[in-house]
Amino acid sequence: GDSVTQMEGPVTLSEEAFLTINCTYTATGYPSLFWYVQYPGEGLQLLLKATKADDKGSNKGFEATYRKETTSFHLEKGSVQVSDSAVYFCALSVSTGANSKLTFGKGITLSVRP
């Protein structure tokens, strides 16, 4: 079946540090890939997505590139801010008929200290 593996957390960084959060996947079909973010006390929000190989999703300074050869979708940001502290989820979707259900990784907690 489909699955998403995220690196173990939590991750603690100082402000302006470089961020990489690893994500790899296995899928029975050709998935679309997503990063969702959950800020404290809030619901899941779509951060970025990529729908085909070599596509790069980007938003709010975050980037991730769909790498089919390594089945990966690592999240990066050049300079993190305290406001980036949140839980980050990698997810995939393989459309089967009309259903585009999401399969999520376990999530990783990022804490950014001033």
Place this chain on the structure above:
Amino acid sequence: DTGVSQNPRHKITKRGQNVTFRCDPISEHNRLYWYRQTLGQGPEFLTYFQNEAQLEKSRLLSDRFSAERPKGSFSTLEIQRTEQGDSAMYLCASSSTDREARETQYFGPGTRLLVL
């Protein structure tokens, strides 16, 4: 567009009681999903509606769980004879059938259930 809303936000119940949660999707979205999230885990798919039709149910959805979307707008998720293992965050998401947008799901804030 006020986003996806869920009610109640929190529910505490005793084991064996029935509970019902409501989800109001974004108005023009005809796809609706329910997920369950336990502590330290990512959300897991429960069931999916397109308009009023329930098209897929996960094996996670035991016979004690039932979901409806009677008019293709809001949806309800009922859990009968709750068990402590049902304690979790129940998330609702909606998406459009527009080809470009259909893979993007918008999530509500969730209903946190605690079964004592």
